[in-house]
Amino acid sequence: MKILPLYNSATIALFCLLSFINVSFAKPAFSAEKSNPIAIAIHGGAGTIEKSRFPPEKEAAYRAKLAEAVETGYKVLDTGGSSIDAVIAAINVLENSPFFNAGKGAVYTHDETHEMDASIMFGKNRQAGAVAGVQRIENPINLARLVMDESVHVMLSGSGAEQFAQSQGVTLVDNKLFDTKHRYKSLQKAKAKMEKAKQTNKDYRAAHHSLDVEYKVGTVGAVALDSQGNISAGTSTGGMTNKRFGRIGDAPVIGAGTFADNRSCAVSATGHGEYFIRYNVAADICARVQYQGKSIEQAGKEVIDDVLMPVGGTGGVIIIDTQGNISMPFNTKGMYRAKKSSNTTTYVGIFAGE
Secondary structure, eight states, X not given: OOOOOSSOHHHHHHHHHHHHHHXXXXXXXXXXXXXXXXXXXXXXXXXXXXXXXXXXHHHHHHHHHHHHHHHHHHHHHHTTOOHHHHHHHHHHHHHTSTTSSSGGGOOOBTTSOOOEEEEEEETTTTEEEEEEEESSOSOHHHHHHHHHHHSSOSEEEHHHHHHHHHHTTOOOOOGGGGOOHHHHHXXXXXXXXXXXXXXXXXXXXXXXXXXXXXXXXOOEEEEEEOTTSOEEEEEEEOOOTTBOTTOOOSTTSBTTTEEEOTTSOEEEEEEOHHHHHHTTHHHHHHHHHHHHOOOXXXXXXXXXXXXXXXXXOOEEEEEEOTTOOEEOOBSSSEEEEEEEETTEEEEEEEETTO
């Protein structure tokens, strides 16, 4: 008995054609994911930032660098990269610029050197890494990432952090790499102000309090949401002008200057670090979102305006949630900032009210 084939040649040809069409026109894996929101926000520090002190060319240069940083981070997200990678990429742009108090623009210590801090946190599993008081690391945020990924610790400091860096193949640089004329000039002004105040009050703490806000603030940071729905936060700083005794601010302190949890939000802070440490600012904002059901805008405003301001805490934060919402509250005259999402165009701001 002759067995008939299940398919004739015409049927097979049609099947092959349909299979080809299905494969050829299927959407790439990431295209499907891009329906999910992606977003990033950055800051370059808050403080006494007044328009009258910015000639047009200087303002344009700062805005261009902020735009470059946010666009660099967004590109990572837009090509399927993680929020951690986007945060690192954006912060590297700011660390490599002398405009901001981090990396190449780090302020001077009392001893005329530079000591830098940084931290990073991943909202999916709350993994974190931080470094404090490093002097020979060109991009401190990168070392914070290595601490998170390659060590069993969360924070490393000083020479120990630099030894770990070398063990990971990081080249140490000369501390003079971070020297800039405008930061050195600020140091001399700060020293003169404090010396004058000490002659009157004969008290170091009183002399320190006499310094203007601009000498006590300055940080860079980024928060991001990727197509996988994960948020991250990172912060990097040169610290406080004329700082002494190995002072460490809030930037490397998880919960104070940096925090990220997918259940609430991601925060990077900038301001007078002592207040941000004592009031656990970044974690407080996220706790209000998670446990009180508040929006990031409401939670951020409460902490920056209602908690910090009454006690003299100055500065600001950038916040992002897993829906791609962004808030950037601050209580100073200005904050270098920028943001971009899959639903909005690039925004860059410097002064209050923009």
